[in-house]
């Protein structure tokens with residue numbers, strides 16, 4: 210997939226993009242926008258939620274620790290995340306840049322990330338500094354997006370019963386499987402997740418705002434409209450950023 214993207218988007222995939230940090234409450238469309246950025250710029254999406262769910266599925270010791278916490282909609286302790294994030298960012302596909310989706314979620318994680326990037330990326334590389342895009346959405350919209358999310362257990366296709374419903378009941382259009390709801394998208398869990406977001410993630414936005422790196426984007430629009438704004442922010446940021454000449 211990466212190779213295909215690199216050929217079709219030769220211009221966008223040759224230059225340094227740097228870290229793109231997507232902030233926003235659960236359901237703001239971080240995952241969806243991240244995929245648009247992957248397609249356009251050829252940099253990988255790193256979702257800590259996905260990394261954690263992979264550990265849960267594999268039944269690693271980290272997965273076992275994280276599973277119950279995630280099912281309750283609470284945040285996994287910072288120290289459990291640093292190892293998996295560091296390992297992922299050290300992979301070769303992250304050298305031109307990467308998208309962080311779901312990380313940092315606390316001010317402590319943001320501080321850890323800055324120290325990590327300083328030490329492992331910026332001292333000795335042509336990468337642009339991070340740009341932080343805050344997806345802003347209306348609370349009512351958010352609840353509909355979250356409670357409506359369904360996926361097909363057979364083919365993985367995503368639906369929303371309010372916004373992109375399947376043609377019949379809660380059955381997949383492609384293979385007729387009964388759609389499933391993610392454990393942490395259940396209504397009783399969602400209010401907990403939004404409360405955790407309010408309490409713990411607002412300080413992350415404040416952290417970046419103080420550093421002048423926070424760019425708000427109105428996410429109460431179609432996916433394409435939001436993506437157009439997001440691309441504008443990234444293009445503006447990377448044209449300002451002058452990577453060091455190769456030696």
Ligand code: AMP
Pocket residue numbers: 235257258259261278279280282283284285286287290310311312313314315318393402
């Ligand atoms: P997500 O897919 O981003 O909504 O993440 C799903 C769950 O994984 C969250 O509700 C948390 O329990 C956990 N999680 C993901 N990213 C983080 C993070 N940066 N810090 C703490 N917990 C996280």
Ligand code: ZN
Pocket residue numbers: 361362363364365366381382383384385386
């Ligand atoms: Zn299906």
